[in-house]
Amino acid sequence: xxxxxxxxxxxxxxxxxxxxxxxxxxxxxxxxxxxxxxxxxxxxxxxxxxxxxxxxxxxxxxxxxxxxxxxxxxxxxxx
Numbered sequence: 001x002x003x004x005x006x007x008x009x010x011x012x013x014x015x016x017x018x019x020x021x022x023x024x025x026x027x028x029x030x031x032x033x034x035x036x037x038x039x040x041x042x043x044x045x046x047x048x049x050x051x052x053x054x055x056x057x058x059x060x061x062x063x064x065x066x067x068x069x070x071x072x073x074x075x076x077x078x079x
Contacts, residue, residue: 003064007055014048017041 001009021041024034051070058066 003055003059003066007052007059010048010052010055014045014052017045017048021045 021038024030024038024041030038047070054066054068054070
């Protein structure tokens with residue numbers, strides 16, 4: 001898939017998750033059922049924002065693919 005299309009897809013996922021997160025915060029109380037989902041949303045957003053930065057950098061560098069794909073579990077990296 002072309003980098004620009006990947007960027008569009010990632011941005012759409014980010015927007016959908018941020019909208020879901022706004023929905024959770026729409027009332028003034030996050031209940032016990034919403035906490036796990038909110039954690040999952042925040043975790044996924046971290047990955048998507050990282051991927052977005054990588055794609056944008058690759059596009060800015062004139063590349064057609066990501067030179068180094070993001071790690072599957074970056075939170076497990078040391079350093």
